[in-house]
Amino acid sequence: EVQLVESGGGLVKPGGSLRLSCAASGFTFSNAWMSWVRQAPGKGLEWVGRIKSKTDGGTTDYAAPVKGRFTISRDDSKNTLYLQMNSLKTEDTAVYYCTTVVAARPGGYYFDYWGQGTLVTVSS
């Protein structure tokens, strides 16, 4: 059974930093492309970023609102995905979900398994 368990959320002041983790099990993590998707309170879903498997180059890409501030990384030896969030803004307040990615076409992917999410609150 695929399991994704996020941790690391909490309250942080604007301009601060936070690192989220996602512990994966039930599948071959090292072969998987992974993403983070967020959801502001009472709002819809917003893709944050994606990391390929190391076999496929291990590259990342990001949504425009977070590019240059957020960094996705992975530790395949620990089956863990990370999201380093710097220069946080109040508008980054959201539940952050870790997901597995299905790369359906070049540049096009959807999300088949989701963790339960971790809440990040950016407030002074």
Place this chain on the structure above:
Amino acid sequence: EIVMTQSPATLSVSPGERATLSCRASQSVSSNLAWYQQKPGQAPRLLIYGASTRATGIPARFSGSGSGTEFTLTISSLQSEDFAVYYCQQYNNWPPLFGGGTKVEIK
């Protein structure tokens, strides 16, 4: 950038009735569309990909149709566990984009 528009925002349906949800893309996304279900306090769950293919374990009462710019998710006979918010997502172009969601509530 593609814009995904879902309608209606809220759909009131009685248990056992049919629900029809719409998703429109501002430009063609071919059949590269997914649907997700999200219940209160839970993570989203993949229902449909490729516009019409049910994901693993999804009941047959859920069906997807459409291509290009117009898509439909149909729930043939609503069960109590189907009352939730439904999102569409295009993956024809980068970045992946979600619609604003349709809430299916009990009438």
